Structures are given as structure tokens and as C-alpha cells.
Amino acid sequence: MSKIQNPILPGFNADPSIIRVKDTYYIANSTFEWFPGVRLHESKNLAQWNLLPSPLSTTKLLDMKGNPSSGGIWAPDLSYADGKFWLVYTDVKVTEGAFKDMTNYLTTATDINGPWTDPIKLNGVGFDASLLHDEDGRKYLAQQTWDHREYHHPFDGITLTEFDTTTMKLRPETARTIYNGTNVKLPEGPHIYKIDNYYYLFIAQGGTVFAHQEVVARSKTLDTLSFETAPGDPFITNFDTPNHYLQKQGHGSLVSTPAGEWYYASLAARPWNHAHESSSDPRGWCPLGRETSIQKVYWDEAGWPRIEGGHGGKTFVDGPKDARITKVPADHSLHDNFTHPTLDMNWNTLRVPFSEAMGTTGNGQLTLIGRGSLTNTHDLSLIARRWQAFYFDATVKVKFNPFNYQQMAGLTNYYNDRHWSFAFITWNEINGHVIEVSENNRGNYTSYLKYDAIKVPAGTEYVWLRTKVRKESYTYEYSFDSKNFTEIPVTLDAAILSDDYVLQSYGGFFTGAFVGLAAVDYSGYELKAEFSDFSYKELGDKLLADGSYRWDASESRFD
Known part of the structure; x- marks a missing residue:
């Protein structure tokens, strides 16, 4: 069995949204103020990845003139349903202070290389929005929810809102909070998967720094505050593994192989320290930015997903049994x-x-x-x-x-x-x-x-x-x-x-x-x-x- 070496996408490739369509895997990453918006890669084996054209390549789809640094495209969500690709993305216009002015959009394409449809405005409730395509044909938008009020916590849980495919609009009257996170706070980056009669909610917490983590909750319904958090340690984190090669793992998404194996793609970082610095404080500096790593997942006896090798993850991961050759350049020169x-x-x-x-x-x-x-x-x-x-x-x-x-x-x-x-x-x-x-x-x-x-x-x-x-x-x-x-x-x-x-x-x-x-x-x-x-x-x-x-x-x- 071949090994996958992390990170799979080196350099600034944050907030991965991974999917599989037949035998091909796709990852969409955040681009923030950099144009074109949303970075796409494809692979046949989860180890080698080729860059694809970015979907948000015109000002009709994305115009960020005047956006603040680290505004723009936050945590896009790529999915596939009904014979086409669905891409939800956020354009953040305000980053400093009490407010996070933003707009969430939707665009679709029958081919990953485009063309992509004109954007549909969804809402501005919060960032990190993602689509759930439910088994009964209904669709829902899950998202972090922003609260500007100084007497409330700004991260106001995860909101779920039904999306009407007839009008191609959200139904705000259906909005409800389904999860408030744990005492680690800062719940964001939601992705929901329907697996074996459970809805599994994957959530990033703790901020995208060295205390970053991902937790999993589940429920048999999509009702208000119906999700139960997995017992024990976080699903993935490096907060308590300071000597690991990979750090900051957390925000990401889940994918299965044709053979039924499971993997989790996560943001990650590789810090270094100056010679005169402690190796633990500061934990280090990451000029390459937040990269993309991947970890293999198993399901425990209680039906909860766990990271193989422990929640700190591995640098070298067992590849899929059904991996196919993907031709890529020797490096990124x-x-x-x-x-x-x-x-x-x-x-x-x-x-x-x-x-x-x-x-x-x-x-x-x-x-x-x-x-x-x-x-x-x-x-x-x-x-x-x-x-x-x-x-x-x-x-x-x-x-x-x-x-x-x-x-x-x-x-x-x-x-x-x-x-x-x-x-x-x-x-x-x-x-x-x-x-x-x-x-x-x-x-x-x-x-x-x-x-x-x-x-x-x-x-x-x-x-x-x-x-x-x-x-x-x-x-x-x-x-x-x-x-x-x-x-x-x-x-x-x-x-x-x-x-x-x-x-x-x-x-x-x-x-x-x-x-x-x-x-x-x-x-x-x-x-x-x-x-x-x-x-x-x-x-x-x-x-x-x-x-x-x-x-x-x-x-x-x-x-």
C-alpha cells in the first residue's frame, strides 16, 4: 500500500473542501483577497494533485476591489449533486471590529472546469457556509453565525436554513441553530454528512491558530440544538502535540473512497523557530501559510469517526487501496x-x-x-x-x-x-x-x-x-x-x-x-x-x- 506524504497541498491552501465524483477527488481551498477566487485541485489517489482553473475568474463572479487583507474568499464549499458541481463561497468585506460584513453566493457547473453560472446571492448571516444535499431531495445551508453585539459572543453557533431549489433562494423562516459548539468556542467551518441514519456535523473550533481543533457531533434529525458532541478527545488537533511535524490541523471535510475507506482533509501548518527561541513558546512561524493535509479515518464501535494514529494525525498516511496513478510535476517549480x-x-x-x-x-x-x-x-x-x-x-x-x-x-x-x-x-x-x-x-x-x-x-x-x-x-x-x-x-x-x-x-x-x-x-x-x-x-x-x-x-x- 502506497503512502501519502503530508502536506498534500503545500503552501497557502487553507480550509479544504474535499469531494469525490466517481474515481476523481477534488479539493477547493480559500483564497482570501487573492484573485482568481477559490483554488481547485484534482487527484485519483489523494497523494498527487494537479491544479485546475479557478472557478471565480471574472468580476461578475467575484469583485474584491478595496477588500481588506484577509477579506474576500473564506472557506468555500464544493459539493456534487444532481449531475453538477455546487460551489458556495463567501466574500468578506469587513474583517476588523465588531462587524463581519459579507455575502454568501452560490454558483454551479456541469464540468469542474466550467463555465460556472452567474452567482446567486444567498445571505450574509455568517461565513463558512456549506450545502447539505439530503437523501429526500431537500437542501440546506449550514453556516457559522456572526453576532456583532458586544455583549454577546460573536460566534453565535451554527445556523441551518433550507434552500428552495425551485426559487434558488433560502427560506429564512426555516433558519434554526443546530449546534453551539463546546467550551472551546469559535465554532465555524460546518460540514454535514448523512451516514447510516445519522447526520454527522464536523465543526472547527478554537480559532485557526495553534489551539485549533475539529470536533464531530451527530443527530438523527436536523432539529434545533439536536446535535450531540462525540465523547473524548477532539476529532483532530495539534494543541497537545507540539512536537509533531504538522500543526494547526482542524478545519476541513470528509470523503470516502470507492472501496469504502474514509479520509479527512484538513488545514495544517509547518512552523519553525529561530535558533534563539523556545520550541514551545512561540510554537513557531509559518510563512508557507495554512496548507492542506489528509488523514485516514476509522469508525469506532459507537459509530464515531476517529483519526488513525490519534488525534494529532500523521505525516505519512496509508493511501487508498484503490488508488490510481496521477501524473504530476516533480515539484512546484x-x-x-x-x-x-x-x-x-x-x-x-x-x-x-x-x-x-x-x-x-x-x-x-x-x-x-x-x-x-x-x-x-x-x-x-x-x-x-x-x-x-x-x-x-x-x-x-x-x-x-x-x-x-x-x-x-x-x-x-x-x-x-x-x-x-x-x-x-x-x-x-x-x-x-x-x-x-x-x-x-x-x-x-x-x-x-x-x-x-x-x-x-x-x-x-x-x-x-x-x-x-x-x-x-x-x-x-x-x-x-x-x-x-x-x-x-x-x-x-x-x-x-x-x-x-x-x-x-x-x-x-x-x-x-x-x-x-x-x-x-x-x-x-x-x-x-x-x-x-x-x-x-x-x-x-x-x-x-x-x-x-x-x-x-x-x-x-x-x-
């Missing part, structure tokens, strides 16, 4: 010559789709039109892809001729509008065209080179920029001939590009680090930058004593 008129599926933009207002791609070149700064949530020329390994190099060739310091173009490592770094070509009063490295940390901007910025020799047409990510830290390099690279003497802390770091200062943030290409011209003259020959090369997830890298995973974070 990408070499993009920008030869096509559309961007590769691995590229993402912020809040809105890539368009002529932002730039063009094709014929071996990406042209970005200088727009707002990297702090801008409305007007930004940036394309980026996920960090998906602890060690990688990313390189790009840039042509840019700025005439003022408000113009910048280059390579960025980006978490959100308040946390990023940027190696870029710009202009200053001393040397004209120069290379600078800057960082935005909790909204505080730092230029590292200032008037010692690296002078670009007169007559130089192209500059090559490279970032070298080495797990706990990363650097930038430059070259004027594509062969001889010089390291810029600035070493940056990768922890700053993690949920864990951002959460220390404000809000709830849920994404992960990206590496990308950006052009800024906040002077408003819309100066263009030309990019070509981009390379993202993964090296592995472990540094060896001889200085080489390899892919490795173990049951312990500290082997």
Missing part, C-alpha cells in the same frame, strides 16, 4: 517566459483580475503599468505566486527606466499590504538609476540602502533580480549580465511574512507568503516595466550538513 496571452495558473493578482489596466503578457514579456504602492488595496500592478517550499530561488529579468523616486519595479516577497519586502529598480538624486531593498513591517517602511543604493551602470538595459529563501530568512541578489550575481547585504526575517507574526499586532490574518513581480508609479505617470524569464526553483524542505537540500518529512518538528 516554474519557469515562465510569458509566451502566452494569459497568465499561468500559478500566478495570482490582488482583489481584481489581471487586465490591460494592469498590463499585458505574451510574446516573451510581461509588461506591468506602474500603479499604486504595495500598500494599495485598490490600484496595484502585481502578480505573485505562493511560497511552496522552505528553500527556493526566484529570479527575473527586468527592464525599467525610472525618472523619479516614486517609480519602482522589481521582485517582492509579499504577505499583505502591511507586511512585505521589495528589491527594485528606482531613481535617486545621487546616482540616478539604482537598486534598493525595502521592507514594510507592521506598516512601518524601511529603505535599507538609502543613498548607498546600488548604482545601475550607464547604458545598462536589463537588471536581473533574485531572491533566495532559506526557511528562517531570505536575501536578494542582482546581476547586470544574468550570470554573475551579487548578494545585497540585507538579510530579512521570513517570520514577518506569516500569520503568526501578523496576529501579534492586529486582526485575524489567514494567507501566506508569495513571491511576485510589481511595478509602482504613484507619481501617476504610469511608467511601464518589462519582465521576462521568470524562474521559481524549489530546492527542498530540509538543509543538509553538506549545504545541499532535499525533500524530507518526519513525525517530529525537531529531528
